[in-house]
Amino acid sequence: MDxxxxxxxxxxxxxxxxxxxxxxxxxxxxxxxxxxxxVSMQFSTPSWKELVPKELYRRSDVTLDFxxxxxxxxxxxxxxxxxGGDILLIAxxxxxxxxxxxxxxxxxxxxxxxxxxxxxxxxxxxGNPLHEYPAQYVCSVEMTxxxxxxxxxxxxxxxxxxLGSPKLCAGEEEVFLANARRLGLKILFIPKVIVRTxxxxxxxxxxxxxxxxxxxxxxxxxxxxTANAVxxxxxxxxxxxxxxxxxxxxxxxNMLKGVWMYR
Numbered sequence: 001m002d003x004x005x006x007x008x009x010x011x012x013x014x015x016x017x018x019x020x021x022x023x024x025x026x027x028x029x030x031x032x033x034x035x036x037x038x039v040s041m042q043f044s045t046p047s048w049k050e051l052v053p054k055e056l057y058r059r060s061d062v063t064l065d066f067x068x069x070x071x072x073x074x075x076x077x078x079x080x081x082x083x084g085g086d087i088l089l090i091a092x093x094x095x096x097x098x099x100x101x102x103x104x105x106x107x108x109x110x111x112x113x114x115x116x117x118x119x120x121x122x123x124x125x126x127g128n129p130l131h132e133y134p135a136q137y138v139c140s141v142e143m144t145x146x147x148x149x150x151x152x153x154x155x156x157x158x159x160x161x162x163l164g165s166p167k168l169c170a171g172e173e174e175v176f177l178a179n180a181r182r183l184g185l186k187i188l189f190i191p192k193v194i195v196r197t198x199x200x201x202x203x204x205x206x207x208x209x210x211x212x213x214x215x216x217x218x219x220x221x222x223x224x225x226t227a228n229a230v231x232x233x234x235x236x237x238x239x240x241x242x243x244x245x246x247x248x249x250x251x252x253x254n255m256l257k258g259v260w261m262y263r
Contacts, residue, residue, distance in 0.1 A: 008106055010035050011085025011147070015075040016093040017042045017164075018051075023093045025055045028062070035102055036061045040079040042070060073162035073172045076140070080150060088147050089194075090140045096125070096196040104192050105144055116149035116185035117177070120192055124199035131200055134189050140173045141195050153183050161219070167261065169211050171219035178223045207246045210254045217258025229259045 014024060014037060021041050028037065039062060043049060049066060056062050065082045067075060080088065087109050091097075108118060119142045122130040130139060149155075155176070159165065162172035180187060206212050216236065220229035237252035 008034065008087055008109055009085040010087045010089055010102060010106055010144075011083045012037045012089045012091050012097070013076070013079035013083060014039045014091045014093060014095075015042075015072060015079055016040070017070070017075070018044060018048045020093040021048075021052055021056075025053050027091070027093070027095060027097065028055075028059065029097060029099060029102070031059070031061050032099070032102075034106060036063070036085055038063045038065070038079050038083050040065050040067055040075050040082065042067045042075050044068075044070075070164035071159055071162065072164050073157035073159045074164075076157045076162075076172075077159065080147075080156070083147055086147060088145050088150065090143045090145075091195075092141055092197065094198050095141055097194075101194045105194055108190050108192065109144070109146075112188060114186060115146065115188050117143065117145045117180055117187045119143050119187070119189050120194040122195045122197055123193050125196055126199075127196075128199070130197065133191055138173050138177060139197075139200075141197055143173065143176075144194075149185060153180075153185065155180055155183065155185075158222075161215070167211075168215040168218050168258075170215045171222075174219050175222055207240060207244060207251070210250070213251050213254035214258035214261065217255035218262035219258075220255075221259045221262045226259060230256065233259060 012035065014027065016024060016039065024039055039056065043066065056064055063082060065078060067078045076090065089105065112118065119138050121133050122139060122142050124130060157172045158175045161168045161175050163169060177187065217229060217233050220232045224232065233252055233255035236255060237248040240246040240251055241248035
């Protein structure tokens with residue numbers, strides 16, 4: 001291993017909106033030479049900028065950028081554009097990190113110098129796995145990436161997907177990774193925990209959320225094409241009927257709307 005691989009620096013990209021900026025100071029670890037933070041704050045009115053904790057301005061390892069408007073994918077793209085580390089870690093403003101987690105990330109990248117994207121595991125605040133691993137679905141807070149690979153390949157989060165987008169309220173991680181695979185980037189999964197965050201509650205939300213159901217159909221269409229997306233929509237609706245005793249017809253109808261809506 002060459003000496004440059006020993007000097008990797010991690011940039012933690014924190015996306016937040018308006019009052020979420022108040023939670024950022026508790027996320028920051030004591031300063032270390034191999035870690036920096038890029039905080040991208042979205043807001044609806046300029047007065048929100050006055051809430052920025054003074055500590056963020058005092059920390060030399062924090063870069064703060066302001067982005068008017070909404071859209072999580074847009075915010076993530078802004079933080080990538082403002083980043084400066086070798087390795088990028090996607091973060092939300094409710095994450096909890098430790099020095100051990102950071103060491104795990106950097107050591108894993110030193111051991112895998114040819115990787116472009118490495119995904120890890122996350123836990124909830126009680127120490128339970130965030131979901132089953134390995135899994136097809138990857139949460140954004142489990143994702144790390146080599147900055148050069150992302151920048152040179154112009155790989156971005158699709159701003160049609162994700163929280164705050166007009167029609168498609170999720171799916172940005174799956175679309176991002178699908179695009180990475182199409183570019184031929186090397187993606188690894190390492191079964192090690194790197195973050196604690198709030199627990200997922202997607203099963204209950206999915207059954208009652210028509211927008212989320214349409215988003216799932218659109219995501220299937222983007223990744224697998226029309227015919228495969230239709231088949232997967234039937235399969236998904238059937239799963240919720242059998243395992244959650246949900247009415248499959250509105251779920252299927254909304255998923256198919258998403259398939260046809262996506263262009």
